[in-house]
Amino acid sequence: MSQTSRRHQQRVGWLRWGVAGLALLLLLVLLAVRLTEGPGFLFLRQDHTWQTMQARGSWRVGMDPSFPPFEFLDEQGNPTGFDVDLARHLAQGWGLRLEIAAMGYDSLLDAVKAGQVDAAISAIPYDPRMTQDFAFSEPYFEAGVRLVVRQGSPIQAVADLAGRRVAVEWGSLGDMVGRHLQREDIAMELVPYATPQEAVDALVNDITIDALLIDNVTLREAQGQGAPIVAVGPALESNPYVIVLPLPASQLQEKVAQALQAMATDGTLAELEARWFGAP
Structure with a gap:
């Protein structure tokens, strides 16, 4: 084999390895993006919000207690109302304590985004413009x-x-x-x-x-x-009230979805409505 032929084969080999290496690098980049951002991609993706809740032993929920009968302060200054009962029911179903972080309505979404609370439940209407920043549960009350x-x-x-x-x-x-x-x-x-x-x-x-x-x-x-x-x-x-959750919190989102579906099926949501509004 001539020297020219050997050099040609070497160049072809280097080119093949270069293409293969570039493809592998691209695959690793795509995998890293999906693992950190994509919802529910592979089993490696972890929900840090859910893990923190488990370690803390509580579900920290932001509320503005100024909108009865959904959330307000009773005579002793304790939060009460439809949303409080809803949040407590969910937390108890997961074996967690409910922690309510009272704040102004305009601060609720910022608190979720900053990780100061695990969720916000405060008669919050669904807003499709915010789906790039937050996850929303299925509606639990239609206020339309x-x-x-x-x-x-x-x-x-x-x-x-x-x-x-x-x-x-x-x-x-x-x-x-x-x-x-x-x-x-x-x-x-x-x-x-x-x-x-x-x-x-x-x-x-x-x-x-x-x-x-x-x-x-x-x-x-x-x-x-x-x-x-x-x-x-x-x-x-339509003006549905929803639970606002951190966008990366895929496991918490799944837990909330399952619990709300069970509450709708077994009549718990209807019981909450009757308790706080009376019979229709």
Whole structure:
């Protein structure tokens, strides 16, 4: 074999090894990225939030205790409410103590992101714009806008609102939904009120008011106080409350998802709603 042929074979060999080495390096880089960022990729990825909770023996949850009946302070200054019971039920199911970190609503997401709390549960609506920074549970309460009528009303759907007078809280999401329906050629008259309670009272006491567009929280509070009103049809504008979790906390996310599904299936969520709002 000539010297030129040997040099050519050496160069081909070096090229093959170089390509193979480059491919291996690229594979290692991709694997490192997936192990640190990709959700649930391979068994090597660890959930440090869940590990910290286990070592600490507690689940640390951020709440703003100023929104009854979801979270507020009782006469002794202790947090109580729907969300407190929800968080405690989850923690007990994992064999952990519940630690509540009280803070302002605007600080909750920052606290989750900084690792100051393991989660935030505080009547927080789902926000698709934040999914790059946080993980969200499945909804545990639907707070969206409902079409509400007096018991026994012939109105059973949005289409029945034509020619009707509909109460709304001025400037609320219900008001916005009503204006949207008007643009969709539902010929109804919107009657604005200063507060949600005034809008509810108008439906109950004023026979000229035929229906009400109101959020589900206000509806359930009114029903719990004995107002003879009912919701008809599905939510007209969804506003689900969710649990906010750290984005890398894949194991905690899975645990929360399993627990909420079990609570929905066995009726625990319905029991919490009945406890804090009363019977519908």
